[in-house]
Amino acid sequence: MDAEQLIRAAIVVTAALLAAVVAGWLARFVVRRLGRRRYQHFFDNLSRSCRWPFRVLLAVVALVIALPFSTLTGSAREMVHHGLVIALIGASAWLAVRVLFVLEDAAFRRLPMDVADNRRMRRARTRIGILRRLTAVVVTLLAIAAILMTFAPLRTLGASLLASAGLAGVVAALAAQSTLAHIFAGLQLAFTDELHIDDVVVVEGEWGRIEELRLTYVVVRLWDERRLVLPTTYFTTTPFQHWTRNESRVLGAAVLHLDHRMPVGPLRAEAERVVAASPHWDRRDWVLQVVDTTETTMVVRVLASAPDAQHAYDLRCEIREKLIEYVREHHPEGLPRTRVALTPPAPADGQ
Incomplete structure (x- = not known):
């Protein structure tokens, strides 16, 4: 390749990249104009999250369009074209995954958790999060498969291995049996209403809330800010306490051990006053009862x-x-209190 061809190739590449920059600037301008209206947060988040994958995608598309106008021929042109196709597939998958994150964030904004009864929001958030992660995995796998299929030897190898695909599938399923069990357990938890984000559970003797629900594991935020990480299969095979399965409302029990001489009437009146004045009571139910008695207390x-x-x-x-x-x-x-009865000793004989 002589100097003239190099100069022409540089001019073509520069023009393509400048066109990509202009297209990106126009797209950003349109997004900002749309962001001034009703969906401002969505478009701002879209512009911020998808900026780099969109720029890379525009640059690759511009280079693919400009390639026929370059002076490259023969094997060099085929090699550059192959590389651009791989980059195009990768950039498209990158952009698709980022868009999925933006859509998840937009859905979460319409499903606030700071409400009295947020069971429907928790269920929707759990399913949306699982679907986003599953879709991201599928997009990534499809992109990898598409990149591999661009190589002719791999396409030929795939055709020759088609007859043994059944055996390979069995071997792969056996090798990934544990991982697949966790994935299916995660899908079961999300879509059968067994577990949601922010649910209150008692597991391994610890009280906490579901902080993350992934395809293969669950993170429980304990009451003292520790994190308990459990596989998803734990919740499908092990009994656990679920305090918010049907509703968030729960009953709290305060137990006191008092002497038998304590009058119950005044205590019940005081308990009514305390409960009624508390901001934590939901103004629905309360009761005071003597539920048991021992040798020393009630x-x-x-x-x-x-x-x-x-x-x-x-x-x-x-x-x-x-x-x-x-x-x-x-x-x-x-x-x-503890009562002790002192009995005087019996008098000795003759005294």
């Missing part, structure tokens, strides 16, 4: 409803604290 339980598990925990603590304070100040005889 067991008093206060049940009160709350909109969710977190409010129920705070409500239980508040009831327990204020009732103990009430008993200590107004009825100290009701505090638990």
Whole structure:
């Protein structure tokens, strides 16, 4: 290739890249104009997340269009064209995955979690997240398959191996049996309403909320900000407590051990006042009952409803604290105590 051909090729490449830059600038201008209206956050997020994959895609498309106008011929042209096709497939898959993330974020904005009864939002968020991840995996696999199919030896090899595809599939399924089990368990959890994002569960003796629900594992945020990571198959094979399966509302129980001399009537009146004044009570149900008795104490339980598990925990603590304070100040005889009876020894013979 002489100097004139090199100069022509450089001019073609430069013109193609400039055209890609202009097209990207126009697209960004249009997106910004659209973002000033109703869907501003969506278009801003789209522009921010898809900026680089879109730029790469425009550059590759421009080079593919400009290739016939270059001076490349023969094997060099075929090699450059093959490389551009691979880059085009990769950039398209990259852009598609980024668009999926933007659509997921837009859907999440329309499904707020900071509402009293957010079960429908939690279910929708869980399914959307699983679908986005599954679609991203499928897009990536299709892109890899398309790139491999651009090589002629691999296409020939694929045709020759078609007869043994059944055996290869069996071997691959056996090798990936554990991974496939986790994936199918994740899909089962998401689409059978067994588990959702932000559900309250008790697993391995720990109370927490579902923070992430992936295809192969689940992250539980525990009450002390620790994270418990469990495989998805755990929730399909092991019993666990699910506090928000049908609704977020739960009953909180505060248990007190008091002396038998404690009058129940005044205690019930004080419990009613405490529950009614609490911001954690949902104004629906409450009750105070003597549920058991022992040799030294009677067991008093206060049940009160709350909109969710977190409010129920705070409500239980508040009831327990204020009732103990009430008993200590107004009825100290009701505090638990141990009684000992002293019997004098029997008199000795002759005394």
